Amino acid sequence: MSAVLWIEQSTRAELTRVLDARLVEAAQMVTSLVSKNQIALNRDDPAQISLPASADYEHQQFCQIWSFSSGLVGRSTGAPREQMVPADATGFRTITRDGKALRVYTIVDPDLGGQVTVGDSLAIRDRLVRDVIAGFLWPAVVILPVMWGLIWLSITTGLAPLARFARDLEARRTDDLGALPESKQRPREIRPLAGALDDLLARLARARERERDFIAYAAHEMKTPLAGLKTQAHIARRAPDQATRARALEAISTSVDRTDRMVHQLLDLAQVESRxxxxxxxxxxxxxxxxxxxxxxxxxxxxxxxxxxxxxxxxxxxxxxxxxxxxxxxxxxxxxxxxxxxxxxxxxxxxxxxxxxxxxxxxxxxxxxxxxxxxxxxxxxxxxxxxxxxxxxxxxxxxxxxxxxxxxxxxxxxxxxxxxxxxxxxxxxxxxxxxxxxx
Known part of the structure; x- marks a missing residue:
């Protein structure tokens, strides 16, 4: 659609430039013929100039020759009989006659005492633009579905190894952090991805191993003071004298302090790693x-x-x-x-x-x-x-x-x-x- 819009605008601009230049040339040519008395009037209509017409674009151009003293002295086939522009007008104008938009160019020749106006229909110009766009669209209508099919086929074929790679990853167990198996069907484009995943899995395996060690160490460190607390509590309960009971209670206090410190450190560690x-x-x-x-x-x-x-x-x-x-x-x-x-x-x-x-x-x-x-x-x-x-x-x-x-x-x-x-x-x-x- 962007290409169509671009071609339409560029074609219209180029066509306007070319046809406007042709109008200028035609007006200058008619003026030259009038000045040399070489214009030929039609026998059936003395005021009509005999000009050839295109078979596909009939009456593409028309002209009028007006005398300042005697009015219309000549016109081409299809040109209106009434004056299209004011007597003193020159240059390009866009006018409407009989519901049709016309593009005209006027030359005033004081030496001849007259005015030459040459024009063509804007509908013809629009038709030319449409023909250019149609000539562009028909091959596109045929080619685009073929291109779509080829692109779909190439992408499907090209991504098939990646799809197999994804299925292999989905089929792995959550506890399987080993390297991905080598495959001869793996294209070189996804080998860096496989290498990065292998590195990630290796780092995850090391992180999981550290977590397991951490949990094991933490459990061991927690178990030691708790076992001491239990032992000292038994001693304090069965102590034969006050001194033994005091030593047991002091040991309990020490174990509680150690456990409290470690719990706080574990909480600090968790906050540091997640913060x-x-x-x-x-x-x-x-x-x-x-x-x-x-x-x-x-x-x-x-x-x-x-x-x-x-x-x-x-x-x-x-x-x-x-x-x-x-x-x-x-x-x-x-x-x-x-x-x-x-x-x-x-x-x-x-x-x-x-x-x-x-x-x-x-x-x-x-x-x-x-x-x-x-x-x-x-x-x-x-x-x-x-x-x-x-x-x-x-x-x-x-x-x-x-x-x-x-x-x-x-x-x-x-x-x-x-x-x-x-x-x-x-x-x-x-x-x-x-x-x-x-x-």
Whole structure:
């Protein structure tokens, strides 16, 4: 349809240009014949000029010759007897005579004292355009169904391997995450798709394996304190004296604390893995002060001194407050658990041109070399850490910091073990506290 409309418009424009040029030529020719007295009048009608007519397009053109003094002096076959345009009119005009639209061109020759008007019917022009469109449409009417059939056949044949591929996928069991079987009938166009699906299935298999391990580890970690709770409850119930009962109740309290901590960490881990990052402006010093305040009770139980090194500048950055809070809380809590009783944990904030650095220094021995490469995985614990730990804290912190577009590294220095969190400074703003206070 777009092609038909385009051809119709372009044909009409081109036909108008050509026929208008022919009218100009015809008018000039008639004027020349009149000026040379070579025009021949019809014998039956002295005022009629004998001009040949086309068999298919009869009376395509007509002309009138008017004298300013004597009126109509000549006309072609089919031309009206009355004057079609005013005496002083020149150039192109579209007029209507006897209900027919006509396109006329007029020349006034003062030397001859007359006017020559040549024209043709717009209906003839429309017929020419329709004939061109019909000549275009008939082959299209024949060819388009053939093309449709060939396109349908080629698409059906070409997509048949993809349809078989889809049926093979639908027939697979939900627990079958193995690689897709190789097929000689698989066209090369869908081999990249098959390779991408194999990669996806492999990653899904690894994710499912991690989930199974996670559930197994979580069940084991939950089972241990619950078994201890049950045992200590029996001891407390059957204790022969008050001291034994007190020790059993203390053991129950410790198991409850360990279970409570692990449940909270499991909930934190679930939120970190399922949460979409939502950045918001946050003041880093204030956030760290709040995290340290929340962990004061944990530090007091181990006689650990928590401190945040004062800063003369207030660092405000755009990050997810929830993820950053969870990460810092777990890292600082790990530092508390790893530090010897009576030592201190110091948190320091600094910044470089590209990053903001949060340095958590503790007095612990650092990560054991045997697990250093696996320390950020779930349920990985060293032999010299607090037995109440679940091995989730560092994994939670790593996932949260990664989601917040940061990273964590560990360094052993002369003054202790350092856990360094590096955050992007792309959207960070620093304010000098002293300058702000003076202002």
């Amino acid at each position: 979409e990052t939502r950045s918001a402006p946050l003041e880093l010093q204030g956030l760290l002060q709040q995290v340290l305040a929340d962990l004061t009770e944990v530090a007091d139980r181990r006689t650990i001194s928590l401190a945040l090194e004062p800063s003369t500048r207030s660092l405000t950055l755009s990050s997810d407050p929830f993820l950053l809070t969870i990460a810092l809380r777990n890292l600082i809590e790990n530092a508390i658990q790893a530090s010897p009783t009576g030592s201190d944990v110091l948190v320091k904030v600094s910044d470089t041109e590209a990053r903001v650095l949060i340095d958590i220094r503790d007095g612990g021995p650092g990560l054991p070399p045997a697990i250093a490469g696996q320390a950020q995985e779930k349920f990985v614990k060293g032999n010299n850490v607090d037995p109440s730990g679940s091995g989730l804290g560092l994994a939670i912190a790593t996932d949260a910091i990664t989601a917040a577009s940061g990273d964590i590294r560990f360094e052993r220095r002369a003054d202790g073990h350092h856990t360094i969190v590096a955050l992007s400074r792309t959207r960070c703003h620093a304010v000098d506290r002293n300058a702000a206070r003076d202002g």
